[in-house]
Amino acid sequence: MILFEDIQRYIDKLNYLSKVEDEEILQHMENYAQKVGFPIVGRSVGRFLYLITKLKNPKLIVEVGSGYGYSAYWFAKALSSGKVVLTDYSQDNLEMAKDFLSGAGLIDKVELRLGNGVEIAKEYKNIDILFFDHEKAKYLDSILILKDNLSSGGLVIADNTLWHGKVLEEDVDKQTRKIKEFNEYMFSSQEFFTTLIPLRDGLLVAIKV
Amino acid sequence: MILFEDIQRYIDKLNYLSKVEDEEILQHMENYAQKVGFPIVGRSVGRFLYLITKLKNPKLIVEVGSGYGYSAYWFAKALSSGKVVLTDYSQDNLEMAKDFLSGAGLIDKVELRLGNGVEIAKEYKNIDILFFDHEKAKYLDSILILKDNLSSGGLVIADNTLWHGKVLEEDVDKQTRKIKEFNEYMFSSQEFFTTLIPLRDGLLVAIKV
Numbered sequence: 322m323i324l325f326e327d328i329q330r331y332i333d334k335l336n337y338l339s340k341v342e343d344e345e346i347l348q349h350m351e352n353y354a355q356k357v358g359f360p361i362v363g364r365s366v367g368r369f370l371y372l373i374t375k376l377k378n379p380k381l382i383v384e385v386g387s388g389y390g391y392s393a394y395w396f397a398k399a400l401s402s403g404k405v406v407l408t409d410y411s412q413d414n415l416e417m418a419k420d421f422l423s424g425a426g427l428i429d430k431v432e433l434r435l436g437n438g439v440e441i442a443k444e445y446k447n448i449d450i451l452f453f454d455h456e457k458a459k460y461l462d463s464i465l466i467l468k469d470n471l472s473s474g475g476l477v478i479a480d481n482t483l484w485h486g487k488v489l490e491e492d493v494d495k496q497t498r499k500i501k502e503f504n505e506y507m508f509s510s511q512e513f514f515t516t517l518i519p520l521r522d523g524l525l526v527a528i529k530v
Numbered sequence: 531m532i533l534f535e536d537i538q539r540y541i542d543k544l545n546y547l548s549k550v551e552d553e554e555i556l557q558h559m560e561n562y563a564q565k566v567g568f569p570i571v572g573r574s575v576g577r578f579l580y581l582i583t584k585l586k587n588p589k590l591i592v593e594v595g596s597g598y599g600y601s602a603y604w605f606a607k608a609l610s611s612g613k614v615v616l617t618d619y620s621q622d623n624l625e626m627a628k629d630f631l632s633g634a635g636l637i638d639k640v641e642l643r644l645g646n647g648v649e650i651a652k653e654y655k656n657i658d659i660l661f662f663d664h665e666k667a668k669y670l671d672s673i674l675i676l677k678d679n680l681s682s683g684g685l686v687i688a689d690n691t692l693w694h695g696k697v698l699e700e701d702v703d704k705q706t707r708k709i710k711e712f713n714e715y716m717f718s719s720q721e722f723f724t725t726l727i728p729l730r731d732g733l734l735v736a737i738k739v
Contacts, residue, residue: 324728327698328532332726338717339724368725375683375723375737376585474584489536508547514584515548516577517541519533519728528584 323483323519329365336364343398343425350391350421361391362454362480366520370452370478373526374399377476379449384408385438385463386455390418390431392480396450397427405431406445408438439463447472453479458496460503468512468529475529477513479503483523532692532728538574545573552607552634559600559630570600571663571689575729579661579687582735583608586685588658593617594647594672595664599627599640601689605659606636614640615654617647648672656681662688667705669712677721677738684738686722688712692732 341347347364354361362370374382374396380403382396387407396405409415415433422428434441438455439462442448448471453460460479471477482488482504487497507515507527515527550556556573563570571579583591583605589612591605596616605614618624624642631637643650647664648671651657657680662669669688680686691697691713696706716724716736724736 323537324533325695328692328695328728331692331698332728335713335717335724335726338714340718340720365725368723369727372723372725372735372737373585376582376685476585483537483540486534486537489540504544505547508544509549511549514577514581515544516574516581517544518578519537519541526581528581 323486323521323523329521332365336368339368343394346421346424347394350389350394353389354391359388360481361388362524363521366480366524367392367395369518369520369524370395371399373476373478374450377449379403379476381445381448381472382406382450382452383442383445383448384452384454385442386453387414387418387438388454389414390421392452392454393418393431394422394425394427396452397422397430398425400430403430403449406434406441407431408434408436408441410436439466442467442470446470448475450476450478453477454481456496457481457484458499461499461506464503464507471529473529477507477525477527477529479507479525481522482517482525483519485522488523532695532730532732538730541574545577548577552603555630555633556603559598559603562598563600568597569690570597571733572730575689575733576601576604578727578729578733579604580608582685582687583659586658588612588685590654590657590681591615591659591661592651592654592657593661593663594651594676595662596623596627596647597663598623599630601661601663602627602640603631603634603636605661606631606639607634609639612639612658615643615650616640617643617645617650619645648675651676651679655679657684659685659687662686663690665705666690666693667708670708670715673712673716680738682738686716686734686736686738688716688734690731691726691734692728694731697732
């Protein structure tokens with residue numbers, strides 16, 4: 322457990338006071354996640370990604386692990402120019418993302434790429450925001466591979482870095498151990514200034530120094 | 531209660547893995563807070579303010595309620611140019627702030643102003659970051675008075691907006707009721723895009739649309 326449940330509920334209630342375009346599309350995406358148990362980042366994190374993107378004004382966002390495009394919606398919605406590259410192993414997910422993002426009028430701001438997100442990300446230089454939401458055990462290897470592809474002042478945003486609170490335990494499974502190592506690497510590194518935001522399942526946000 | 535205590539401790543442990551200049555000065559400020567029970571924002575929020583400031587690259591930050599300068603340290607440290615205006619009712623607090631910020635080599639980036647923070651803030655136009663940490667019952671009135679003094683795309687950051695979890699209660703004291711009204715106003719307003727970050731006692735972060 323991370324946040325007390327009532328606190329999450331209070332924040333959610335506030336989130337829905339905010340009138341946003343595409344409310345219908347968002348609710349469709351959120352209801353689908355609930356129905357099939359798909360781990361989307363949810364409204365609080367989505368809105369936070371939107372705010373960060375507005376501040377950063379990036380030209381290039383690359384997502385490693387996009388699912389059916391829920392986080393990409395918030396990134397793309399906040400872009401003034403530039404694009405979001407979505408990656409996923411599942412053609413079905415990417416087809417759904419295409420439908421959702423077309424419905425929201427955002428399809429011209431995205432590229433949809435099928436395959437290994439880290440390999441695809443390697444093709445891009447000067448990534449302004451690199452978003453991690455793929456296999457948790459691979460976060461550390463992925464940042465070591467991709468950090469030189471970030472622009473100066475670029476951001477790394479990684480979801481699930483509190484991993485349902487399992488990071489607190491001593492005797493942990495491989496996935497949890499690798500997330501802990503990733504967090505420790507990011508905070509210790511002189512190349513990044515790192516914060517961990519306890520929204521939902523924990524969002525690590527780091528800026529390349 | 532907001533965050534589970536162990537989660538806060540985990541994030542704190544990570545924070546201290548990060549080597550920062552001025553570690554001695556920061557610990558001095560933090561130890562003093564603990565000794566006398568002064569409500570500073572703490573390391574997690576401080577680091578978050580630093581990150582947001584790096585992204586925003588503001589020219590003018592105005593704090594309504596600065597205490598002895600702990601939040602101002604993080605704002606000023608992140609500035610490339612521009613300044614932070616500190617306000618407080620207490621001459622003693624401002625003297626301490628002056629000492630701390632001089633020690634960190636940041637005194638040229640700050641203005642120290644004694645008096646009513648809202649009245650002082652009214653003197654400034656094009657505020658890029660407006661930070662609220664004054665009497666909680668006054669947040670709503672303060673934003674109504676000051677919102678036109680924000681630059682377009684300017685940020686409002688308000689501390690204590692989860693108010694030890696008291697915002698969850700139905701039958702509340704005046705202070706809590708006013709915080710709830712502030713939160714609801716900020717999320718409902720079409721002039722702001724608002725998020726609430728559950729760091730420590732709750733940090734509302736809103737961007738002027």
